[in-house]
Amino acid sequence: MxxxxxxxxxxxxxxxxxxxxxxxxxxxxxxxxxxxxxxxxxxxxxxxxxxxxxxxxxxxxxxxxxxxxxxxxxxxxxxxxxxxxxxxxxxxxxxxxxxxxxxxxxxxxxxxxxxxxxxxxxxxxxxxxxxxxxxxxxxxxxxxxxxxxxxxxxxxxxxxxxxxxxxxxxxTVGNGAVAPVRPDPIAPVALAGATIPVVAAWAGADGSIVDAVAALKPDGIVVEGLGSGNVSDEMGQALHRAIDAGIPVVITTVVPGGKVEFAYGGAGGGATLGSRGAIPGGWLRAGQARIALAAAVSAGVDPRTLIGG
Known part of the structure; x- marks a missing residue:
């Protein structure tokens, strides 16, 4: 050859x-x-x-x-x-x-x-x-x-x-923005077996879908939020309950470009969600954040290390 x-x-x-x-x-x-x-x-x-x-x-x-x-x-x-x-x-x-x-x-x-x-x-x-x-x-x-x-x-x-x-x-990085830092790769782990549903947010959403998903006891939840990583107050309260139950939560955004950085208050604001333990998705959108969370769960590492900055 x-x-x-x-x-x-x-x-x-x-x-x-x-x-x-x-x-x-x-x-x-x-x-x-x-x-x-x-x-x-x-x-x-x-x-x-x-x-x-x-x-x-x-x-x-x-x-x-x-x-x-x-x-x-x-x-x-x-x-x-x-x-x-x-x-x-x-x-x-x-x-x-x-x-x-x-x-x-x-x-x-x-x-x-x-x-x-x-x-x-x-x-x-x-x-x-x-x-x-x-x-x-x-x-x-x-x-x-x-x-x-x-x-x-x-x-x-x-x-x-x-x-x-x-x-x-x-x-997702626009012109002039600093490119995402690629974390050091990890040894391969199985992604299969990890249950990581993606939940989409919308304006004025209640918390029923998040509560229903959390009741399934998933390995993690990825939220496709609005703006720079926000959801409604009621959905935010439901995410607080999921986090308190020990379920890792990563917040991404439906917006095609830009970084998810927590800034806003209120129960569903990114800053509040972050203070409760939610993880910002950074440059990753929902599909890639789901992969990162599945890998982190399987490898037993902090999802932040794979999501990167």
Whole structure:
């Protein structure tokens, strides 16, 4: 095997989809087919893991993918790994890979907005860009990255910000802001088995949903709050009760850009929630915060160490 071989690990998603007889998109393309369609001239190793819509990716699926990526990197002939993935949960999976990525070789996650059999598919170009990043050596200080729509973004603090645009992914950090600090990676732990529901806030929400979720005794709760990390007074009071019951709570925001920093008073204000023990999500949005909290619970570490600043 060639010393500069790139492993392409395929998990399905739009990049692998073709239309069936009814016109519905179904993931069918294999890793070998994705490599062939990209037209790359570097030695590649196809690895098929799943063929699934990423909205159905479970934590067990993510654990299995992490294990496969680490297995590929255990081979010194592998120069780096490209993971092809559906865009719905791509940012979450890329972040999970990043939490456990301590190898100096690049791992790049990519996908597509258009099906493989579309008139002008974007998947082949994204795969080429991912492989070019590996061949160039990349910027290893950024950890796991996402190659999409002509851009290379660090996985940490990334969101899918557009349902159809070819450059759909955006960092939550705006122009001029200090980039998120990437904490030291930790040894892989199982994410599966952790129950971390996400609860969305809305103006004037009562506390019934939070109380119902807390009654299930989850391992943690992620709240998709408003503004810089606020909820209504009644929802805030319910979160106080959850925290008092020993349930870790991370507060994120529905706002696409900016950092969650607690500032406001009132029962549902971020400052009050923080004083009661809630954790600000920083640059992470709900999906990535859920991954961080699941990893922290499994590893037995303070979630703040994985959420970062």
């Amino acid at each position: 060639n010393a500069s071989e790139i492993a392409l690990v395929a998990t399905g998603g739009t990049i692998a989809c073709e239309a069936d007889a009814t016109g519905a998109l179904v993931p069918r393309r294999t890793a070998a087919e994705l490599i062939e369609s990209a037209g790359v001239d570097v030695p590649c190793r196809p690895v098929d893991v799943r063929a699934v819509d990423s909205s159905s990716m479970t934590l067990a699926d993510v654990d299995a993918l992490i294990a496969v990526v680490h297995e590929q990197l255990a081979d010194p002939s592998v120069a780096g790994v490209v993971v092809t993935h559906g865009t719905d949960s791509l940012a979450e999976t890329a972040f999970a890979l990043d939490l456990f990525h301590s190898d100096p070789r690049p791992v790049v996650v990519t996908g597509a907005q258009r099906a493989a059999d579309a008139e002008e598919p974007d998947g082949p170009g994204n795969v080429r860009a991912a492989m070019e990043h590996i061949v160039s050596g990349g910027d290893l200080s950024k950890g796991v990255v996402v190659a999409f729509g002509g851009q290379i973004h660090p996985a940490r603090g990334l969101v899918k910000a557009d349902t159809h645009a070819l450059d759909a992914f955006r960092p």
